[in-house]
Structure formats: structure tokens, C-alpha cells
Amino acid sequence: MAQGFPESERIRNQTGGSTGSPLQFLVDRERLDARLAATERHNEWAGLRPGDWCAYLWGARLDQISTATLRDRLRNELLYRRVELNTSQITAEGLSRFTDAVRRKRPRFLIAYAYSAHLFAEHVIKEGIGDITFDAMITTAEVLMPETRRLLEKTFGGRVFNRYGCREVSIIASECDQHNGMHVHSESLLVEIEPDPSLPDGLGRILVTDLRNLSMPLIRYEIGDVAAWSKTAACPCGRGLPLLDDVRGRTTDFLIMPDGSRISGPSLTLVVADMSEVSQVQFVQNSEQSITLRVVPGVGYGEATRAELRKRLDLYLRGRAALDIQEAPPIASEASGKYRFVVNASEIK
Template sequence: MGLYTSLVAHGAFPVHERLKGHPTVPLRKALEATQWWAPAALENLQLTRLQILLERVAQQVPFYRQWFADQDWSPRALTSLADLERLPVIDKAVLRQAGAGWRAEGAQGLVAQRTSGSTGEPLAFWLGHERIAMDIAAKWRATRWWGVDIGDRELVLWGAPNETDVQNRLRSWRDRVLRSRLVPARDLDRARVDAIIDQIREFRPRMIFGYPSVLARVCARAREQGRCLDDLGIRVAFTTSEVLRPEWRAIITDVLGCGVANEYGGRDAGLIARECPHGGLHLTAEALIVEILDDAGRPLPAGATGQIVVTNLMGPEYPFIRYRTGDRGALDPAPCPCGRGLPLLREIEGRANDGLVALDGRWVHGSHFNYCLREIAGLRSYKIIQHAPDRVELLLVLDEPLAEAVAQGLRRAFTQALGESLTMEIRQVEAIAPEAGGKHRHVVCRVQ
């Protein structure tokens, strides 16, 4: 670890977190110890934290107080992790319907959050400082698995407008101190991709973080041009928000000359899993419990693919208990060669975040539209289908009729992104059916 990185990782960043009221450093240190615990010891820790969580929500969260009363059941009766199956499975629709009744009574200092809508169903919710700190600590621990740390040069390829266009002075100052450079990953025509390659060579990051589809596109362009990126000292590329397809992993590894670490999680459920250098996709078992359920809500054995349901153990202020993520996956019963006792995900299905093809051939990442659509009042879900380069269909499930001014704003946003001659059909529907294989995809591009 270089001197500057050490000063940031052990000085500047811990101070930053303390000023925000986040106990991130002690949580990370604890995680770096518990990751080596035996699976049975981790399960005991989960059980203890689950009991504490349920006792708090039964007292403070109106929904669960009523539910426990209706069931004539007390959290004190929970004696094993299997008892978790007695609680209801929830999803975004349940949380929306509950509204403010899902927040713990008397909870103070909560931070408003909103998902990006990458599943086609944006959600507004609130998190407490300990829950936020645990997510940061878990990500920090997993970053250190790869021999990099906070303060090492990091290049972030991201497409969220609220994180690229509205950087305030504090965020800009923080990123400069942490040596983290945010590069917008939108409108990826050849000139834009070439500019990103230039920035990678100039910045010489130790780690890269971003959408795997974008990283793969950048690497394919570099290979096409014969430009070298494997001589920069990049240690790892962290990929998130999409299924990491094998061909994407292969080209990123080959062109950047580094490891690729898949990440799975979200602002709502938390950092669920991250990949270690030995290839294990480790669950953050100290902070959450992952179940794999069949379509009838019954638990499946390790190795079987089903719905991923998460219980976050750190957020009693706005609990995510048996929360259906909308993704499918399987647990891996085999231990990881790295020796950590953390359980593993074997595979993840879903999260395919397609982009759309503009009329001039540019590729526009799906996140560009997530952040446009999620602000619509009363939006329950949506789906974008590009049938042809000049024809897009938008399906919306709303609580009330779509205002004409909002529809005009949507058409304006889509034509600005894809081309002025775009034909766009907006349809308000009662429900959006899954794809033939049962997966829900919110952006579908049928353009070759």
C-alpha cells in the first residue's frame, strides 16, 4: 500500500465517515475477522441479529406489530433460522402500499433513498446510519480482497445522471481526495468510447468499477484499435448492476490484464455478494440472510435455482425482511478455496440491463432511462421495448392516468437520447407480464 493510499484509508476516509455518523471503520474491522469464522458460527451470529431485528420491528414498525399480533406469535419464539420461513415474503408493491407505516416509529436521522428502477419498479425508502455504514464496510472489505484499498486510484464508469451531472462541491472534493474519477457511461458512440480509453490510459487506475456491458464495449474497442490497456497496473475490475456474461468477463480480463470481480446488491437489499480472487461470490452473511424460494414461496436446497429473497439484519428503521429482489439465483454448497466461511452464490439470473440503439448507431445504456422514469408520480413498474431503430414502446403501470405533460416530457427525453425521428408509443397497462422464461426485464432491445 502506497503512502497516499494509507493516509486516505487510515485517516481521511475514517474521519469522513465519523463526521457523517457512520461506524464504518469498526464494522469493517469486525467483518474482516468474522469472514474467517466457520459457517456454524456465522449462522449463530445471523440468528442473534435476526432475533434482535424482529424484536425491534415488532415493537416499532406498525406493519410487523400488527402482523405478530394477528399471528399470536412473538419474536422471542424464534429459535432457529428456519423459523424465518414463518414471516411473509414482501416486495416493492407491499412497501409502497404500506407507505410511511413501514418506517419505525420514533426513528431519527434517516436518509431518504431511491432505487434506480433497474428492475422496472423504482422504490423510495429510508435507511439509518448503521445500515448505510454496514453496506460501505462490506464493500470496503471485499475491495481489500483484491489488494486495493480506498485511496487507490479508481475509475468509475457509471450512467446515472444524478451521479454525473449534479456533483456538488463536497462530492467533488471527496472524490479528489479519494482519487476516484467518475466517467459518464452514456451515449457510447465510437468517439465517446475512444475518449474513455484515453482517460483510462491517462489516469492509470488501480481499480475500475462499472457496468460490465460498458467495460466490455470499451475493451472491445481498445482491442479493435490495437490499444494496450494491460500495462497500466490495473488490479481488478468490479462489475455490477447487470448479469456478468462470460464473454464480457473474458474480454475485460484479456484487455485490461486484471481480475474481474462480480458484485450483486442494491440500495434496498444491501451489498448481497461480491466475488473474491478465487472465484467465490461471497454473501455478506454477517449483515443479511439469503433464501432461494420456488415460485410458490417454498425454500429450495443449495444448488437449485429460484427466487432470491433477502433479509437485511441491519435496518430495523425501515426493514427489508424476506424481501424479494426480483432476481433468480442459486446457493453454492461447496466451500470457496480462499478459506472464508462466508456462504456463496453459485449463479445469478436476471438483472440484464439492456441498452437501446440510437438512430445514429450510438448505444445508450438502459440506466439513462431508469433515472428519467423513476420520478413519475405513482409509477409501479415499466418496460421499454425497442422494436426497431426508430420505434420504441413504453409500458407503464401507474396508480392514476398519465398526465399529457408527463407524456410529452418522456417523448422529449427519449427523442433527445435516441434521435428526433423516433416514433414512441406510450401505453398505460394494468400489469406487465414476464418474459417467456419467467424473468422480468425492464429494457428489451430487439434491434440487431
């Protein structure tokens, strides 16, 4: 950490929500502005301008905007213009409410956790809703599976603009209107891909150096995601920013279903993040047909909690795998401070 940096010029932040051991870090106020600018720039690549209404399917509790007070509501009406569903408690009723809100405001854009957007599209199809379309959809926070991209574009009409980032450095790379891979926001970030022979398809581990956060520099910081550089030499859009191939995410963070599809562990974890009776969860893949949820009980944990967990998670598992719920002692993070959302049964001692 830099010495002599005024405390008032940096802001404390942390990774993770109610699960895992959060990593604490500091962001310069000036860097926060640059991060916001990078996000706005990518919004504009997708056609979204400040002042446009936008639908949000957003799970991170730390990102929530409170709409409790009149002032907050006015601020949302006039400034942020968000129609929002907190996807940490996604249910069919929640999606129906969200559908009604989208119908009232008719936003032309959707910004969403990739898997939440997938669930919303499935809900729209199941309910036979035909009047919700978007000009563009920005997906983030989770790996965008090709089938999710296809489903979203077919269901809502617009194109998907994928975005990759993390809480520590915010937006890292994002897709332009050529949909050729993701341009690295290299004005602020140096991204390296460290070769790793244990990974398939020439993938490597992503290392990020934040060139603008001076009070607490992150140098060759390993995020824990894997990717490869794009083979496209120059993007036809004319932007000179280097191109990443789609980020494959943490391969270990996925539950694999018998039909070969993968469910993101982080997204499942967010599904239960608002339950105060649950202090921590981790998924264990025993086999493709069998999943164990390890739960560290919180205050008030009991049979009703187990039933609620089962109800919420069944929305994702859809009967494809059996779910066993087991109470567990506190679960440690990896040495990097990153939490393992999914582990294989063979890794449990």
C-alpha cells in the same frame, strides 16, 4: 415501519432512476455505514484500498458524484479518487474521453456496470489501444455474462471480481480471489433461494432479509433475481461465508439477439436516462430480429429525440435487430414496484 425511530437516524432512498415507479424505502444511518463497510471489504478482496485511484463506469444517476465545484474536484482528487464516466450516456466520444482520463491517472482498478465494461473493452480493441490495463475489475449492477468476463480479462489483464447487490440492501454477495461463486455478506443479510420449478438448472428466486435495518425491516424481500447455491462445499479462500453461484439476473430483462447474445434491458434503459424529452421507456422483443422501443414522451419530444434514441441504441444493437420506436402511454410497473425493462410482444395486450 418501526414506530418511535428518530427521523434524523434514517435516510430516505429509492430504487430506479428516471424510469419505472421508484420504490421508496428508509435506511438507518448505522446501516448505511455497515453497507459502506461491506463494499470496502469487497474492494479489498480485489486488492483495492481506500485512497487508490479507481476508474468507474457507472450509470445510476442517483450514485453520481458531482464534480462541478472546486470543493467537489478537490474532494475527488484527495478522497474518492475516481476517474468516472457516466454510462447513462455512453458514446464513442465519451469512451475516448474516459480513455484519456484513465491514461492521466493510471488507476489500477475498474469498477463498472458489467455491460458498460464490455463496451469499454470493445472500444479499446476497436481503437487499437494497448496501454490500458487493470490489476482487478469489479463488475456489478448487471448480470456478468461469461463472454464479458473473458473479454475483460483478455483486454485489461487483471481478474474480474463480480459483485451482486441492489439499492434496497446494497452489496449482497461478491466474488473472492478464488472466483468460485459469490460469498454472501451474511453478517448483515439472510439470503434464501426459493425453489421455483418453472426455472431451469435448479435456479430459484432470491429472497433477502436485512438483519440490520431496524427502522424499516425488509423481510424475505423478493428482489426479482434468480440464482442457485454453489455446489462447492467450502471455498479454498477460507472464508466461511456461504457461496452463491453466479446470479443469473432477471431472465426477463434481456433482449435476445439472433446470434444468441443477450443485451441487458436495464443497461439500455440507462443509456437514455439523461434525456429529458423521454420520460419512460420499455423494450418489446417482437422476435430476435425485431425490437420495439416504447417511449413515453416528455417535454420537447420530437423527431430529433427519435433520431438521438436511434443513434444511442444502435451502439448496442449494432444492426443485429431492427429497432422500431413507438410513442406509448405511461407504462405501469409490476405489483412489486419493480419495473419491467423488457417485455415480450405476446405480453402486450
